[in-house]
Amino acid sequence: MTFYPLEKLHQLCEGYMRPFQVGSHQLLLVHSNNQTHIIENRCPHQDAPLTQATLVGDTIRCSRHGIEFNLLTGRATNCPNTLKFITPTYEGNQIGVML
Numbered sequence: 001m002t003f004y005p006l007e008k009l010h011q012l013c014e015g016y017m018r019p020f021q022v023g024s025h026q027l028l029l030v031h032s033n034n035q036t037h038i039i040e041n042r043c044p045h046q047d048a049p050l051t052q053a054t055l056v057g058d059t060i061r062c063s064r065h066g067i068e069f070n071l072l073t074g075r076a077t078n079c080p081n082t083l084k085f086i087t088p089t090y091e092g093n094q095i096g097v098m099l
Contacts, residue, residue: 003089005096012036012095019051022099027086029095030071033058037071038088038097044081 004022006029016031019041028041028050039060041050048064055061060083061068069076074083089098 001098003091003096003098005091005094006038007095009090009093009095015055017051017053017055019049022097025086025097025099027097030055030060032071035071036088036095038086038095039071039074040084040086043067044083045076045079 006020012031014032018029020027020029026041028039030037030039032055042048043050043062043064045062045065045067048062050060050062052063053060058071059068060071067076067079069083074085076082086097088095
């Protein structure tokens with residue numbers, strides 16, 4: 001496995017949300033309520049990218065259909081689908097993923 005750096009830790013602030021492509025993986029780095037999450041950059045409801053989603057606290061809302069997901073559990077409030085999380089890896093002053 002290889003470490004792929006995504007962002008420097010000092011760049012993460014409340015409401016940070018940025019897409020990344022690592023190989024064939026579309027990822028979304030999100031920082032909210034002092035927690036950082038890396039999720040697959042797609043709404044599991046109908047595969048819409050979450051790049052334009054809104055973020056309020058621990059809730060990310062898909063801009064296409066309004067489906068809301070809890071960033072702590074991955075569960076949606078109004079559909080059976082769940083977000084796919086990717087475990088963050090830290091090296092020095094950077095956050096990234098091991099793929």
